Every structure is written in C-alpha cells, then in structure tokens.
Amino acid sequence: MRADGESSGIAQVGAAAVADDRTGAVCDQAAAQGNDESGAAHDDAAYRVDDGTAVASNWPDVGAGVTTDGSVSRADVGAGVTCDGRTTGVADQGMTIWLTGLSGAGKSTIASMLTDRLTKLGIAAEWLDGDELRRALGKGLGFSREDRFENIRRAVYLADMLNRHGVVTVVSLISPYTEMRDYARQTLPRFAEVYVDCALEVCESRDVKGLYAKARRSEIPSFTGISDPYEIPPGPELTLHTAGQTPEESVNTLLAWLTEHTSLKLNQ
Template identity: 50%
Template sequence: MTKTNSNLVWHEASVSKQERHARHNHKGCVLWFTGLSGSGKSTLANALDRSLFDAGLSTYVLDGDNIRHGLNKDLGFSDRDRQENIRRIGEVAKLFVDAGTIVSTAFISPFQSDRDQARALLADGEFVEVYVKCPLEECERRDVKGLYKKARNGEIPQFTGISSPYEEPETPEITVDTSVQTVEESVEQIIGWLEKHHILTR
C-alpha cells in the first residue's frame, strides 16, 4: 500500500458537511448493499434511488459493474484486487456523504473485513449495511447475467459463492430477503429504517 506523502497537508473545506445536510434537508449516508451475484443489489439500489430522488433528495448509485468500467477497470478478481476495489469505493462513498448525498453502493463485497474497513471511514450512523439476502440456489436460478453457468463450467475463476467465499454480514443494519420480498416491499423497509433513524423525515 502506498504511504501518504509527508508533504501533503489536509485542506479544510469552506463549506461543512453539516451545512450541506441542512441545505438538502436530510443527512448524507452510505447504503452499502451487499449480497451474492443475482441477489438483486443493483435492482434494489436503483429502485430506492428513484424513490428518494423523486421525493427531492440528493442521491446517487455506485454500481459494481459500472465502477469496473472506469475507476476500477485496472482491477481483477483476486482477493487482493477485491479488497482494493472495496477500499476505493469506500473512499468515493465518503466523498458523497461529505457532499450531503445519500449514496447507494451495490457491490458483492464478499469479505466482512473489507466492509468493516469501509464502515470505519465514516462517522457513526453514516454507514448503513444492507444485506440483500437470497439463497445461492435462487441466485443461480435467476442467473440474469449467465455468470453462474460460466462459473460452474470453470470459465470464471474465483467466482463468489462457487469457487470463492461470501461472508454473510455479521450485524447488518438492514436485511432484506429478495427471495420472498418484492422490490417495493424492500424499498419501503429501507425507507422506514432511514426515517426511524432520523436520516430522512416524511
């Protein structure tokens, strides 16, 4: 890991995070969607984003596949690269929170230690882990991208859930089970949690 240059000095912003929150009339936070491929992370993150945006909130979605087309296109899928992928996303998500935005991140993020590292970047209450729970069998049945079939055929090495482990969240703030809940039910559950914890107000 590259060390910080000793000649660099942190420059304090002229506009505070609290001022940005006040202007948006809501707090910024990271909704960290984690789960197996095919569990519905991106679908749910975007449905929630649409609902919040339509309500006039400042929002954005960071999607795993999209990020690998740009910012993280130099990374593969080894454990080390997966860790760096999540580290970068954690740093980017922190910037969105500083800007007073509710940012949803849709990444498999299979390792608990990496998710904990992302959480540690943010203040208490700003990191909301959303476990998109779905049995492997159901994710394979959906196989919306055809990835499980390729992984089973040995065409994709180190595929999470097949040849690489997925560590379920130990104590997520929110758990939605997309094998039994509709997208609308899951979105309403998340919004309810955000309201209960005073990130949003009706």
C-alpha cells in the same frame, strides 16, 4: 468522517463527479446494471426480480411509516441518530447505504429503485454500482482478494466525498469479505450495511447469462458463492430476504428503516 480512505489515484475522477448540477453524479441511473464482481455484468433482466422478502434486523416495526402506495408518510423526520449513535442536525443528510449480497440477489435493482425514490422524496442521492465502478475506475483490477479490496477502497473514497456534500450514496457491491465492509463502516461514520439475503439456488435461477453455470464449469475463476467465499454479515443494520417479496416491497422496507433510524428529511 475518518480521513484514512485511500484514493488510489482517482481524485480527478472524483472531482468530476461533483461538477454537475446534481452533486456527485457518477453513474448513469437509466438502467440497473448487474453487480457480479466476477468479470461480467448481468442483463437488466437478471436483476428484475419478481420475488423477494424484506425483513428488518433488530429494529421496531415501522410499517406505518410507509403508505399503501409505497411513499413515506412522515413529512418531516427532523433530527435523528446515526448508525454509531450520534445525534444529527437537520442539515446532516449525507450517508452511505451499502447493499451487499451474492450476484443475482437483487442488489442493483433495489439500489436503482431506492435512489430514484429518494430523489423523488427530495433527497440528493446517487448510486454507485459495482460493475460500473469497475468499468470506469477499475481498469487493470482483477478478482484477487487484494484487487477486490482496492475496488472497495475506491467506492468508499467516492462515497466519502459525496457524503461530505450532503449526498446519500447507495452502493451496490457484492463486497464478499467482512474486512472489506468493516473498512467501509470504519471510514464512513454515517453508514448503514444492508444485507440482501438470497439463497444461492435462487440467485442461480435468476442468472439469464449463465454465469453461475460457467463458474461451476470453472470457466469463470474466483466467482463469489462458487469458487470464492461470501462471508455473511454478522450484524447488518438491515436484512432484506429477497426470495419472497418484490423489489418495491424491499425498497419500502428500506425507506421505513431510514425514516425510523436516520436524520434524512424524507419529504413527499
């Protein structure tokens, strides 16, 4: 793992994050928070998605790896291969699963559910939510390109530390610019980018707080997808199309991909 991640003065917070019984418990997983990166969090309901489609990008059909109830059917994955092609050992469990996409696409719901499922499967896992990171560590940061990038650096710093302790870190951040996600990929060697793809009009229809409407009225500046761009990932490890499938099905697809392509020991 490269050592060029910038801590931005959060070493003390990061140290506290690995102090309890569950290494790296940096966020409350009791509720799925919104992740709009535009200055206001959505209600849980905004992310309790009732539909969505999950489609893998350039990976074999691994549906058989997931049972009808959504559990992973393989008891022992054993050694595997990281995203950069390196062979890993059984103990090499720490990695980052980076969920990116528009506000309302379903990132936070999927991240929360995935973290819970991984924990139940015997994997040390933690969720870093974009809005929670801003509230806890991003005081004073705005929504300029530079401030957004600083928020990404802080998330990468925490993910790096958690990964080094063998913790799977699930990050849900809009992270709208390619250079931001490239920075995360280059800094975190065991990294999987998951594009949560959802049409803008569908995301707007899920926005119970009307943030998109406010952004269209110019009441919220620099809102991704309206007044600020979102750069679609050119080559994510996995794409989830969340307009025609439930969050549970999207999580099952993610677990199937992890079973096939990583060294995670997904024990029932």
